[in-house]
Amino acid sequence: MAYTNEDVLADRVRQAIEKQSPATFFKTIAPHDTNVVDGQIRSLFISAAGTVVAEDHAGNNVTFDLDAGTVLPIRPRLIKAASTATIIGLW
Secondary structure: OOOOHHHHHHHHHHHHHHHHOOOOOEEEEOOOOOOOOOOOOOEEEEEEOEEEEEEOOOOOEEEEEEOOOOEEOOOOOEEOOOOOOEEEEEO
8 A cells, every 4th residue: 555645644644643642551560681672661659669770772771769759751662670769651
């Protein structure tokens, strides 16, 4: 099937709306040094305070020290095992 410019534009608008809408899936993330986070996570909700050691898609690691109730608007590749917070992923 050939796509028209209108199809491409409509798809881009749909994707932009989906990224701004509330999360539709969520689950606890178990920190691990090699398990990649599933799919295109929107953000992380911290349900119990602690640290989140996140690796981005370029392999950079950053440690966040977070309070319970924090929403961290990142899309990490990995949540490292050194993390101590209880983390819920929002998709």
